[in-house]
Amino acid sequence: MENIFFYQTNIGKIGIVENGMAIIKLYLNGLIAPQDATVKETPLLREAAMQLQHYLAGKRKSFDLPFAPDGTEFQQNVWSALQVIPYGETRSYVEVAKRVGRPKAARAVGMANNKNPIPIFIPCHRVIGANGKLVGYAGGLDVKQYLLNLEKNI
Known part of the structure; x- marks a missing residue:
């Protein structure tokens, strides 16, 4: 239930x-x-x-909760990689692809990011394009920018 x-x-x-x-x-x-x-x-x-x-509110940098997102093995690997991106830092889709052992799978990482069922808690907002630009976010790019600014204390 x-x-x-x-x-x-x-x-x-x-x-x-x-x-x-x-x-x-x-x-x-x-x-x-x-x-x-x-x-x-x-x-x-x-x-x-x-x-x-x-x-x-800027008073917490990590979450201490049990998570059980439903996804494929590859998605699970990507979501695990997202959880180790430090607060206030970003990674490109290519960097995440390398981290999960699939260096040529940047697009697949993007799709896994898109399917993340627990945004914010699993920080897919910390993944940006290789050129440093914000790319897609379920809550909208304005929310993604807000979260990144929050973590960088802007």
Whole structure:
């Protein structure tokens, strides 16, 4: 059984979903939440929301939560690589591809980034184009820029 609860943040309304043991999805402002999840705030969702609010206030640099994103083995490898990108730093899609042992798979890394079901918690916003430009983000490039600026204290 999945539970979802919605929270107002300074980047808009977000929905966090858990499966009873781990956080499995995060919906950014404007994204449609699943119909089959029960709207219920659980202790895990409350903790996730508190940690997210602290992060967005610049008071937290990492998350101490159980995550269980659903994806292929390659996606899981990419998402694991994203979680070790240090706070305040960025990596290119090529750099992430090299990290997961697939140096020519930058486009596949981009697709895995796009499919990340737990943005922010799994920091896909820290991945940018090889030329340093912001490229795609589920919550919009303005949110991506906001998160990067937050981490760089701009």
